[in-house]
Amino acid sequence: MFKNKGGIIYLVLLAITIIVVIFLYFQYGGDSEVNEQLSNKAEITTFDxxxxxxxxxxxxxxFASVSSLPKQDISSEKVALGKKLFFDKRLSKNETISCNSCHNMNTYGVDNIALSPGDTEEFGNRNSPTVFYAHMHAMQFWDGRAKDVEEQAGGPILNPVEHNIPSEAFLEERLRGIEEYQTMFAAAYPDSAEAITFATITNAIGAFERQLNPxxxxxxxxxxxxxxxxxxxxxxxxxxxxxxxxxxxxxxxxxxxxxxxxxxxxxxxxxxxxxxxxxxxxxxxxxxxxxxxxxxxxxxxxxxxxxxxxxxxxxxxxxxxxxxxxxxxxxxxxxxxxxxxxxxxxxxxxxxxxxxxx
CATH class of the missing domain: 1.10.760.10 (Cytochrome c-like domain)
Known part of the structure; x- marks a missing residue:
């Protein structure tokens, strides 16, 4: 009865194969849209x-390439100061976040989350955009309310949901009490009667951000x-x-x-x-x-x-x-x-x- 066992197994496997092929044909073969999508995923390899x-x-x-843009006349002292300020958590009231917290230099100027937590861990209501190339934009913020990166830098600092600094004077007083900042601001703004002001703080941060043009x-x-x-x-x-x-x-x-x-x-x-x-x-x-x-x-x-x-x-x-x-x-x-x-x-x-x- 089982003398032809090998042949029977072969026929069974063949029948299964035919059934699978027929199933796949009716499932996908007749669907031209699916076939088109599958074929469209093939990478284009030639360009005339x-x-x-x-x-x-x-x-x-x-468009314009980054290398075609005019060179910026910004001192190295301002850039170094701006970088220090950008990473300094003392620019938030409770010293919990820095500019880099939401605009991380290690992740292309963003934090890769939908909404960012601020100094009090409350979340903002809009996504934090990258600061890379931001100075090239004609306006700042999602609603365009700031004209440049210098003005933009001051917004989050005074925002109670973000850096939560109570006032410009509060931050000025805090930084004026730091010896390192006294030296760095004096070098970056040698002609200013008072080097550490809210305006020079945001100006220096902007100077740093204007270098981010890879x-x-x-x-x-x-x-x-x-x-x-x-x-x-x-x-x-x-x-x-x-x-x-x-x-x-x-x-x-x-x-x-x-x-x-x-x-x-x-x-x-x-x-x-x-x-x-x-x-x-x-x-x-x-x-x-x-x-x-x-x-x-x-x-x-x-x-x-x-x-x-x-x-x-x-x-x-x-x-x-x-x-x-x-x-x-x-x-x-x-x-x-x-x-x-x-x-x-x-x-x-x-x-x-x-x-x-x-």
Whole structure:
């Protein structure tokens, strides 16, 4: 009865194989959308030379490399003082946090959490953006209420939820009592009758932040090195430009130069799953036209500065790209386009030198 046992086992295995193949075909084979998504995930490995030439011409119109920016005339004494202040927890009332606590130099100028705890461990209501390249922006804070990094530096210091310093005079008196600061401020501001003031404190912090301009592979490509970016990244830049992302994300910082409504083509919270609906600039102006407007963030180092958006509601860069396509340019990006744009954005990653870290 069992003389043909091997043949029977073979037939059984063959039958199982056929059943599995048929199941997979009907499950996935007839689903053209799934097949397209799977094939779209294949990395793009070639990029036509003529196409790259045209892309470079467009990129030169919309962007600028870090190396092309004018040199800054800032003394080394101011930068050294600004760095010390940036890392000093004595700039918070209870001496629990520093500027670096929320804008960590070791993690691309952010703390990688949605909302940051302050001096009293109370959380702020908006995500802490990176200080890398921030001085290139036309305005500061998510609502654009500060004109530059020097003015911005004073905001968190006096904010009761952040550094919790009661007044400018309180901090001035504290630092004036520290011998090291007496020496450093005198060297950085030799012409001042009183070197340690709230204005010189924020000016020095700004001087430090203005040094945070690392060169990315995208900068190298803009400067003429065609091998600095991969074919996938160049394709992503093409998609980025062709889908009008450059309307808001342009210039040296790839953003930071305008206020824009988040949700031009829908309610943003339905896509970000935000727990709180933030009215943006409207909270300052009470003008209906400013509802849900925020400063467009710069995209440099966006790979490393998650979570995303004003409330840190989105963790993954790919998801942020999809959401921006839907809400801002009314375009359902294909999976291939999402992967390509994400690849391009990663070409913007660059870390600062160790000299700027504690």
């Amino acid at each position: 030379a003529e196409k790259e030439k045209e892309l470079k011409e467009k990129a030169d119109i919309f 060169v990315s592979r995208f900068d190298e490509w803009l400067d003429g090195d065609s091998e600095a970016m991969t074919a996938q990244e160049k394709e992503g830049l093409t998609v980025f430009i062709n889908n009008a992302c450059i309307t808001c994300h342009n210039g040296a910082a790839l953003g930071g130069n305008m206020l824009q409504k988040f949700g031009l083509n829908g309610d943003y919270w339905e896509h970000t799953m935000s727990e709180v609906i933030d009215n943006g600039v409207y909270d300052l102006t009470k003008e209906e036209r400013d509802k849900f407007k925020f400063k467009t963030p710069g995209l440099r180092n966006v790979e490393k500065t998650y979570p995303y958006f004003h409330d840190g509601s989105v963790e993954k860069l790919e998801d942020a790209v999809r959401i921006m396509g839907k809400l801002q340019v009314a375009n359902e990006l294909t999976e291939e386009e999402v992967q390509s744009v994400t690849a391009f954005l990663k070409a913007l990653t660059a870390d600062v030198d160790d000299e700027f870290k504690e």
